Amino acid sequence: MPERRAKAIRRARERNIVIPTFAQMRDPSKIPAAFKAELKQIGLWDVHPRNLFRISWKNEAKEFGGGYDGVNYLEFPSSLTGTPARIIVMVGKWFPTGAHKVGAAFGCLVPRLVTGQFDPTTEKAVWPSTGNYCRGGAYDSALLGCESIAILPEGMSRERFEWLKKIASEVIATPGSESNVKEIFDKCWELRRSGQDLMIFNQFEEFGNYLWHYSVTGKAFEEMLEHVMRPNDTFRGSVFTTGSAGTIASGDYLKQVFPTSKIGASEALQCPTLLANGFGSHRIEGIGDKHVPWIHNVKNTDVITAIDDNAVVHLLRLFNEPVGRAYLVKMGVPEAFVNQLGLMGFSGIANVLSAIKMAKYYEMGENDVVVTVLTDSMQLYGSRIDEMRKEEGEYTEAMAAADFARYLLGTSTDNMLELSYADRKRVHNLKYYTWVEQQGKTYPEIQDQWYDPNYWTDIQKQMGEIDALITDFNHEVGLVK
Numbered sequence: 001m002p003e004r005r006a007k008a009i010r011r012a013r014e015r016n017i018v019i020p021t022f023a024q025m026r027d028p029s030k031i032p033a034a035f036k037a038e039l040k041q042i043g044l045w046d047v048h049p050r051n052l053f054r055i056s057w058k059n060e061a062k063e064f065g066g067g068y069d070g071v072n073y074l075e076f077p078s079s080l081t082g083t084p085a086r087i088i089v090m091v092g093k094w095f096p097t098g099a100h101k102v103g104a105a106f107g108c109l110v111p112r113l114v115t116g117q118f119d120p121t122t123e124k125a126v127w128p129s130t131g132n133y134c135r136g137g138a139y140d141s142a143l144l145g146c147e148s149i150a151i152l153p154e155g156m157s158r159e160r161f162e163w164l165k166k167i168a169s170e171v172i173a174t175p176g177s178e179s180n181v182k183e184i185f186d187k188c189w190e191l192r193r194s195g196q197d198l199m200i201f202n203q204f205e206e207f208g209n210y211l212w213h214y215s216v217t218g219k220a221f222e223e224m225l226e227h228v229m230r231p232n233d234t235f236r237g238s239v240f241t242t243g244s245a246g247t248i249a250s251g252d253y254l255k256q257v258f259p260t261s262k263i264g265a266s267e268a269l270q271c272p273t274l275l276a277n278g279f280g281s282h283r284i285e286g287i288g289d290k291h292v293p294w295i296h297n298v299k300n301t302d303v304i305t306a307i308d309d310n311a312v313v314h315l316l317r318l319f320n321e322p323v324g325r326a327y328l329v330k331m332g333v334p335e336a337f338v339n340q341l342g343l344m345g346f347s348g349i350a351n352v353l354s355a356i357k358m359a360k361y362y363e364m365g366e367n368d369v370v371v372t373v374l375t376d377s378m379q380l381y382g383s384r385i386d387e388m389r390k391e392e393g394e395y396t397e398a399m400a401a402a403d404f405a406r407y408l409l410g411t412s413t414d415n416m417l418e419l420s421y422a423d424r425k426r427v428h429n430l431k432y433y434t435w436v437e438q439q440g441k442t443y444p445e446i447q448d449q450w451y452d453p454n455y456w457t458d459i460q461k462q463m464g465e466i467d468a469l470i471t472d473f474n475h476e477v478g479l480v481k
Helices: 001-015 021-026 033-039 048-055 099-116 132-143 156-169 183-191 206-228 249-257 310-319 323-332 346-361 382-392 397-409 423-427 432-435 441-450 456-459 460-475
Strands: 071-075 086-091 125-130 148-153 172-173 198-200 236-240 262-267 301-309 368-374 417-418
Touching: 001 099, 021 206, 021 460, 071 441, 086 198, 086 206, 086 346, 099 132, 099 206, 099 460, 125 132, 125 183, 132 148, 132 156, 148 156, 148 183, 148 262, 156 172, 156 346, 156 382, 172 183, 183 198, 183 301, 206 249, 206 310, 206 368, 206 456, 236 249, 236 346, 249 262, 249 456, 262 346, 262 397, 301 310, 301 346, 301 432, 310 346, 310 397, 323 397, 346 368, 346 417, 423 432, 423 441, 432 441, 441 456, 456 460
Parallel strands: 086 368, 125 148, 125 198, 148 172, 236 262, 236 368, 262 301
Antiparallel strands: 071 086, 301 417
């Protein structure tokens, strides 16, 4: 490993690469002023090593030359949600690649790089994903000067594939769509047996994904709440479509800061794995299912909710078609807010619906706060609007009225489960079939996840150690004083 680490250091020196620490991602004031000055001449999506310092929730909301501001967030008005509760979301559009998954990929790749486990001069970084994670991984790989293989289902949006072909060294489309995760895992085993020099960064099992969200996303939520909460407000909880179960790690952080808060896990109703041990196919891009991710701390999850993918795809039109937006304004939704609805992609809409259901289930009022994230934005779904126009015709005010009444104001508490100890254990036990039987985890490991009281907190404590390793790496590269 020392030899591999030395190669990584030489590569970083040759390519002018400096790696940010988790602490700098949490608090950009710690970033050297010289790097901030450089960013004034760099676009948000440019393949430039300094954009590693834009892996943060606090980027200025602009596509070129932006610095840092407070956490990017949006509060949904009750006129849209149909609940008096305060639903506040953090916005993922202002990350490089337009999605926060670039941070999760960083959390997986960089610890391996700075410790010499991964050699960027010879190994390919493999990124299995249902969309945004492999985009983030390919982007991080390009910034760090290594080859990448992006794996995602063939049914994902056209925009994802078009962008990946420009950034990744190789793109592999696996059979199926959003919920076909096992096919992605099968491709990874095929690559392992191929004899190629590669390392697979599987977001569903990589604790770097969990740790990045616990320490960076969780802290961003805390700061946002400090900024927006009024004296009589109460933070009631967070809820996330689970996907790889990375983002829900921020709920673990928030529950430590706000011990009475709840953590909600959400999935597609058409694939109710957590809710009912079920399986199926769905259209909510960004939340692959049919298994329980290894990095999901199920024992800390309080409620499960399932979202009908019909609601998500219809609301995509309501939120983005001119007729739909005009109707929302007509119904009293502030026009300034309506103009920002493009900040939501499919998984963001599902997250907001999950927050509405959580607020209604717990009968929250105007002083209760629920949070979630908008993983990506409409930048990745324009082709889906075109497809729906061809299938369903032009969007009309009558369609907008029906979608608003049924899928927003009509959101109910059906398909929800508040978890008992036995319910949590049942969901946790589902990990066995994927991870122990198929993916090489051991029986003692899955037992430790449930019974070892230090299992998850020991992972959470690793951030300081990783930051020390990054700092030492940068000093040896010699580009930071």
